[in-house]
Amino acid sequence: MFRDVIQFKGLDVGKGLRLIKGNSGEWVRLLGSRDKSELSLEGTHLLVAGGRTPNTSGIGLDQAGVETTERGHIRVNEHLQTTAEGVWAEGDCAGSPYFTHVSQDDFRVVIDSIAGRSRVTTGRQVPFCLEVSSPNLFPPPIPSWRSRTPP
Numbered sequence: 001m002f003r004d005v006i007q008f009k010g011l012d013v014g015k016g017l018r019l020i021k022g023n024s025g026e027w028v029r030l031l032g033s034r035d036k037s038e039l040s041l042e043g044t045h046l047l048v049a050g051g052r053t054p055n056t057s058g059i060g061l062d063q064a065g066v067e068t069t070e071r072g073h074i075r076v077n078e079h080l081q082t083t084a085e086g087v088w089a090e091g092d093c094a095g096s097p098y099f100t101h102v103s104q105d106d107f108r109v110v111i112d113s114i115a116g117r118s119r120v121t122t123g124r125q126v127p128f129c130l131e132v133s134s135p136n137l138f139p140p141p142i143p144s145w146r147s148r149t150p151p
């Protein structure tokens with residue numbers, strides 16, 4: 001769908017490009033190859049879609065008894081409890097959908113779990129959207145103590 005939207009705006013979508021070199025300044029210039037032929041691109045902006053992987057290796061999780069999944073996320077249950085007693089994980093590293101509002105809700109789940117209440121991550125509604133405004137139009141509510149102007 002995103003591809004349709006931006007093609008409607010007259011933009012080209014390039015996949016499978018192998019980058020050889022690039023320059024930026026007033027213009028972005030890329031030299032690469034696609035399907036074994038050389039390709040040169042020029043424009044005002046460069047939009048890169050990259051993947052993300054959890055940064056959980058090499059920090060001793062195994063020594064703490066905290067297991068990870070095949071994809072590197074910390075293994076948690078619906079209360080975000082890890083495999084080590086008294087240890088919770090939340091947000092991206094715990095494999096929750098990669099959104100700010102989800103990591104914020106994960107916080108509520110963890111707090112409730114610590115307090116012995118029963119909030120869970122399963123069955124919650126997760127809005128999936130692409131935010132294209134800067135700053136975000138709908139930031140999470142700021143607690144009143146943070147929104148006050150400093151003296």
Ligand SMILES: Cc1cc2nc3c(=O)[nH]c(=O)nc-3n(C[C@H](O)[C@H](O)[C@H](O)COP(=O)(O)OP(=O)(O)OC[C@H]3O[C@@H](n4cnc5c(N)ncnc54)[C@H](O)[C@@H]3O)c2cc1C
Nearest residue numbers: 052055059090091092093097098099100101102103130131
């Ligand atoms: C480019 C980009 C754009 C995004 N746009 C949106 C958007 O428009 N809307 C949206 O909802 N979400 C967006 N997200 C996703 C959102 O930012 C994340 O889902 C959210 O920040 C996850 O929160 P978190 O607390 O799990 O992790 P993070 O916000 O990544 O916080 C993890 C923290 O842990 C620290 N840390 C990591 N390793 C260690 C260590 N070994 N020791 C100590 N500290 C450590 C990091 O420095 C970081 O401060 C975007 C993400 C990216 C990368």
